[in-house]
Amino acid sequence: MxxxxxxxxxxxxxxxxxxxxxxxxxxxxxxxxxxxxxxxxxxxxxxxxxxxxxxxxxxxxxxxxxxxxxxxxxxxxxxxxxxxxxxxxxxxxxxxxxxxxxxxxxxxxxxxxxxxxxxxxxxxxxxxxxxxxxxxxxxxxxxxxxxxxxxxxxxxxxxxxxxxxxxxxxxxxxxxxxxxxxxxxxxxxxxxxxxxxxxxxxxxxxxxxxxxxxxxxxxxxxxxxxxxxxxxxxxxxxxxxxxxxxxxxxxxxxxxxxxxxxxxxxxxxxxxxxxxxxxxxxxxxxxxxxxxxxxxxxxxxxxxxxxxxxxxxxxxxxxxxxxxxxxxxxxxxxxxxxxxxxxxxxxxxxxxxxxxxxxxxxxxxxxxxxxxxxxxxxxxxxxxxxxxxxxxxxxxxxxxxxxxxxxxxxxxxxxxxxxxxxxxxxxxxxxxxxxxxxxxxxxxxxxxxxxxxxxxxxxxxxRTYIKTPDEVKDNIGKGGVMNGLILYNSYCNSCHQRDGKGDNNRYPPLVGSDWVSGPRERLIRVVLNGLQGEIKVNGKTYNGVMPAHGQALDDHAIASILTYVKKRFNNQDSIITSAEVNKVRNSGK
Incomplete structure (x- = not known):
């Protein structure tokens, strides 16, 4: 000693x-x-x-x-x-x-x-x-x-x-x-x-x-x-x-x-x-x-x-x-x-x-x-x-x-x-x-x-973490947190704010949100198709306009944003996949 x-x-x-x-x-x-x-x-x-x-x-x-x-x-x-x-x-x-x-x-x-x-x-x-x-x-x-x-x-x-x-x-x-x-x-x-x-x-x-x-x-x-x-x-x-x-x-x-x-x-x-x-x-x-x-x-x-x-x-x-x-x-x-x-x-x-x-x-x-x-x-x-x-x-x-x-x-x-x-x-x-x-x-x-x-x-x-990936076979199809960070700051930050707490008025928080932790399909559909009208988030009513991003963003981009949101603002170790997004996109709903 x-x-x-x-x-x-x-x-x-x-x-x-x-x-x-x-x-x-x-x-x-x-x-x-x-x-x-x-x-x-x-x-x-x-x-x-x-x-x-x-x-x-x-x-x-x-x-x-x-x-x-x-x-x-x-x-x-x-x-x-x-x-x-x-x-x-x-x-x-x-x-x-x-x-x-x-x-x-x-x-x-x-x-x-x-x-x-x-x-x-x-x-x-x-x-x-x-x-x-x-x-x-x-x-x-x-x-x-x-x-x-x-x-x-x-x-x-x-x-x-x-x-x-x-x-x-x-x-x-x-x-x-x-x-x-x-x-x-x-x-x-x-x-x-x-x-x-x-x-x-x-x-x-x-x-x-x-x-x-x-x-x-x-x-x-x-x-x-x-x-x-x-x-x-x-x-x-x-x-x-x-x-x-x-x-x-x-x-x-x-x-x-x-x-x-x-x-x-x-x-x-x-x-x-x-x-x-x-x-x-x-x-x-x-x-x-x-x-x-x-x-x-x-x-x-x-x-x-x-x-x-x-x-x-x-x-x-x-x-x-x-x-x-x-x-x-x-x-x-x-x-x-x-x-x-x-x-x-x-x-x-x-x-x-x-x-x-x-x-x-x-x-x-x-x-x-x-x-x-x-x-x-x-x-x-x-x-x-x-x-x-x-x-x-x-x-x-x-x-x-x-x-x-x-x-x-x-x-x-x-x-x-x-x-x-x-x-x-x-x-x-x-x-x-x-x-x-x-x-x-x-x-x-x-x-x-x-x-x-x-x-x-x-x-x-x-090994997969060393080799040059095969463009098709090695595509895992899961959203990436880093990609999601950049896309979030570009498409979501102005309303939901950089800290994910919203503006306390028209745009709801993502931090601790029951929408973020709720059904995955509903969350994906909101980003794809947008949302209008009154909604309740954590018991409070909001009436803003969520624009649709389905035309501007591909499946992997949306999967990355939602993966980032779940990890960053809800502490959920949950990865959204491109396949999930694609399924909702093509559901016709």
Missing amino acids: LDNSLLLRWGLISMFTIFSLQCKNKTPEGLPPADPDNGGLILPEGFDALVVADSVGRGRHITVNDNGDIYVKLSYNDIMNGGGGTVGLRDNDHDGKADVIAYFGDYKDEGGLPVGIMVHNGYLYVSTLRNILRNKLTPGQLIPDSKTEVILTDEDPDVRKHWHTAKPFAFDNKGNMYVPFGAPTDAAQDINTAGPAGMPGGKGLDPAPDLKWHAGIWRFDEAKEGQTQKDGYKYATGIRSVLGIAWNPADNHLYAVMNGMDNFHTRYSELYTAWQAAVLPSEPLLKVTDGSDFGWPYAYYDHLQGKNMLQPGYGGDGKKTGRTEKFDVPVFGFPGHWAPMELLFYQGDQFPERYKKGAFIAFHGSTDRAPYPQAGYIVCFLPFENGAPTGKWEIFADGFTGVDTVVNTSDAHFRPMGLATGPDGSLYISESNKGRIWRVMYKGDRNKFGESQLAKMEERKN
């Missing part, structure tokens, strides 16, 4: 909670024994894994100190066991399991996505939505008690502009820190009229004003306190949203994995099919150089065609390239909506040598592929040769979903998030659902590792 004298201060408050676990002997190889089931992970032959800690809080990014101490940044404002939003883990008895779990840090993330955390040059750096902070670490001490230095502050007062503006960071070998400032809108719509997610058929602003202070990567001094974005150097532009960013010491270049735009079919149903919207646009790996421009919002990368394409908000139709030919091209493209969260260039000596030539990427998993299965939810390895991707990626760690088909994101048991290398070369993986931390180790013959050991992992590419 940790002595109470180690309760230290970070900022104003710093608290910790301690858990003791049983000691186990290390294996003859000097590595601790793996869990019998590898903690649920499926890995290439020769690798195994153990669960370092479980249920520590919804973990985002992760870092490991030279002495083996682990630090995890928790999601949003998670405050665990009365402590703070960062957790430190220590293995005192060297059995691979954390004996000490300590929570500290009193900073708040203001609803953003805290993703940045790294031990660098003796400091623990962390980021919130608006700040990058650092504390000097004391050797042998888990929790820092040094003065918190505010290295960077995002001064934009408009809270709407902080969508996609989490502050991950990377360091080069010259004292520089690189920080993305993501795009505050999905595709450069007018945020005042369309909101950050946009509306069906919406046009992009041209020129896009967001490009001045957003959708790019800025370079800063890694050690200078009190910097704002104006103190930085705009290193690259045309980059929508980056959460995984890393400096590659093999070629001394910056790399980033970008999250692509969403909902092509929801917004542009006349141009893109639901299948195209499920697999496009690509989630690309970018080699970011000084002055590079990857084309957001005018361009998106199509990995199926291997080139930049004109975004539909600027006249694109899936075939035109137009102005996009002048933009930089990604070095590799992964399937759409897989949500890359972390990028790591392995520098340890434990794994086979091939893993020093390439990149590990953690995919958090999609939210908006409906009516097709959600996809991603793996850690992959992308081999490099001669400083560039070979063109063939590999599954490195699988088993996170716990199910064969992810219909909605909530079906996945775990969602891989952070990656870090330990001092002995082990790979650590964090996840954001239940707060599990894995340690992946290699105990085979490094010189004999090759294609035969990877063969079984290649077979797993046929």
